[in-house]
Amino acid sequence: MVEDKNQNVELTDHEAELYDRQIRLWGLESQKRQVQLRAAKILIIGLNGYGAEIAKNIILAGVKAVTFLDHRNVTVEDWCSQFLAPKESLGKNRAEASVPRAQNLNSMVDVKADTSNIDDKPDTYFSEFNVVCATQCTIMQIKRINEACRKHNVKFFAGDVWGLLGYTFADLMTHEYAEDVVQTKKIQISDSGEPMQKEKFENIVVTEKHIETFVPFKSILNVTKSSLPKDSEIYYMILIMFNYREKYGKDPLPSERESEKLKAEADIIIKKYDLEDKIDHLIESDLYAQISPVCAIVGGIMGQEIIKAVSQKGTPHNNLFTFNPDTLCGKILRLGH
């Protein structure tokens, strides 16, 4: 992590020289980063409302190529937030239906659809990409994709939105990145030795290099209660929703609001983590389909994290971002390390 290196410091001659070199380095660094962004190939798995938001953000940012992988068809629930698929594409393949509008966002980006089922793709498939971002997958699928990405040194992201709540997860393995830090340096007015000397400060930007180590998705499952911060309600909710998806092969539908099936999954987690009534209000809240403004929020975070990862610029979220629709708090949990 970045240490606090920003105390007001008087720049020594030696530091000034160093700073000068960092400036030059920074220029080269930044050029490299820009090129990396423009060369990046991204795979988005699952073109629901959340996937559409992620796609919009990275296409606007201007990567080289984006592939939409989805074997599912457009559903009525997609109408809640999937703005890339036209309404009349109901029942058609979701990846294909999303391409024309996505392409309109930026003609410089190569946008493609792949209608295969992710389970039919060999591990080598993922090596074609710099970043793989998976939504609407089961735990099993995420574990497998994550592992394949690790094997081929591909940055991996996963995320979901259930109704009003959502998360992003990142496994960037060993990630090197640059970070611009503003330092305040003191400029001495004159060296005439007069007592009335004024102090003067200027901000300078220094680029620092950092390395961050990530863990795979499997490590953030089943973490112990004691290793979780106090307000980790959304983490528990994510486990519940995943367990439901794992068991039934899909998420609960809006028509199944207040169904016993979801309550049963919730009870298991509540018992396991001894949560009493702490998450009851969330279980009763809107967890069905995907609500557009929440897709925009969590998809905005995900988009930004992907851009940061490929350009190797800025501290990445390590490793779970959770959005709580009740408090409107967006929080980063560092789990499984």
Place this chain on the structure above:
Amino acid sequence: MAANINGVFTENLRNAILQSKVLIVGAGGIGCEILKNLVMTGFVNIEIIDLDTIDVSNLNRQFLFQKKHVGKSKADVARETALTFNPDAKIVHYHDSITTSDYGVSFFKKFTLVMNALDNRAARNHVNRMCLAADVPLIESGTAGYEGQVELIKKGLSQCYECTPKAAQKTFPGCTIRNTPSEPIHCIVWAKHLFNQLFGEEDPDQDVSPDTADPEAADSAGQGALNSESNEKGNVDRTSTRGWAQSCNYDSEKLFTKLFHDDIKYLLSMDNLWKKRRPPIPLSWKELPDGVPGCSKEVNEPGLKDQQRWSISKCGTVFAESVKSLSNNLKALQEKSPNNHLVWDKDDQSSMDFVAACANIRAYIFAMAGNIIPAIATTNAIVAGLVVLHAFRILENNLKACKSVYLRSKMNHRNQLLVPEKNVNPPNPKCYVCAPTPQAVLAIDTSKTTIKELDEVVLKNRLNMIAPDVMIDGTGNVVISSEEGETEDNNNKFLEELGIKDGTILKVDDFHQNYSLTVTIVYRERSSLKGDSPDFVILAKEQDLKPKEEDLVKPSTSNGQVEISDDNVMIVETETSSDVAKKRKIEASEENLSKKRKLEINDVDDDISIIENDINNDMDKNTEEKNDDCLIVHDDNKSIVATSQ
């Protein structure tokens, strides 16, 4: 659409969404995102207003627009595209300014709630007052680089947009702008001053040439003055910059050589300045490097035109082209009347090109690591999402849950990236806008200020009124009337001549905004030195007039403080750099930075503004400058690009 599907929302919220009527003010970066969220959610009755047309530079984030829409009305195209997402929505669009009298209190009363997606303070102030007058909840939002915020404004329940005094336009010491720029904003201020010197209204306080009276250069200036004569103010005497430019017929090579070579050489001769600083490097017109500021080589990259970084040689070309076009415009204007001049306009391509090119070149010369990038698409998306979640709460009649939320560029010590306030901030009882009987104190030189200045500069410009009426309390004399032809005779009279003096109480009324303000006049002598102190001061209460010692406007170091704003107004606070440094230390220990942040982000009128992407020390943000028409961001890209939200 979410509200059309059983079970997505509670019945209560679902019905409220379907029955609501909402207004979006602004169809820019945030406005496009809000509109998409609303139609996908199933809102039916939506109205959107924006006076702008689509520019190529908008396309990288205002995603409802495409290349083929350039030049068309933003509100119109936003509506068209949003209707393809949800053909059942009923969207009314206005290609118009929200401040015109067509949109009065009764217009605002039609709506269940109003969402601001604006990029300037004047319009925000206006919508704030209209929503207070109509008693309609307003969701205010803003972004600057990677940061943003959303807040509810509801009469009697929460702070209004004007409850907290917005930071005054910040000033920089003249010698920083002219001699030792260290941040990109200094270069932008310099470039805007240069624009005025060459093409706009000439202002002696906006000199752009080296300042030999810089106290820091004290020891060396004499020797460094290169035998030039300098006047007592430290300006090298010569005909005005304008006169000189005209005499060489705005020859771009000559201008360039003087500004970016000769003047820089002159600065280098003041060697005390460069003992601790990196000395600037003069540029030669004939050998402009391909590098971009902070970067050694030009990068050829795909992307939209306005996102591309300019190399210095490209800046040189843009400089020459914009000088040519601006000097032609000036000539044409002056043929009509010799006193005519150009007025800086961020929406004018040549003006923006000129300032961007000059600021870039200067940033390169001074090896500035700062850099400038456009507004960030993802920030707009996140903030717009929060706006619509606030709208849900208003529709559920749960206004107390609409706590302000701040998006940070980096997580805070509690690992939060989206940080909600604990409570809705209550209104400021002293607010001169939303208090039950709004009052303010105006300290002004009643013997030297004309009625016209009171009307234009104080009431309209500073207090954002549209059509004020002013009556002297007690006598009932109307000194300013919004009706044309009624009080024009008063225009050139001084306040005193009409009996306005220390202690006079004015009843100011803006019928359009449904806003009444009682103003108590306090006599305050106008300083003879322009730029030294503001022409007038507005305060909530008279006691504030007696400044604490550190608030006193410091005598300027050399040639006065350089002000960014066009008007000559500021709120009593001037910081020296060391004050800032002290403050930073204090603030470092404060937990809640969010309140300050709020002010600043709201202030962004964002064509270009500065954000330091460092974020390890948030304190630095407090010293940042949010300029009226410029948003500069320290981040990956390195050119100064004109942008708006």
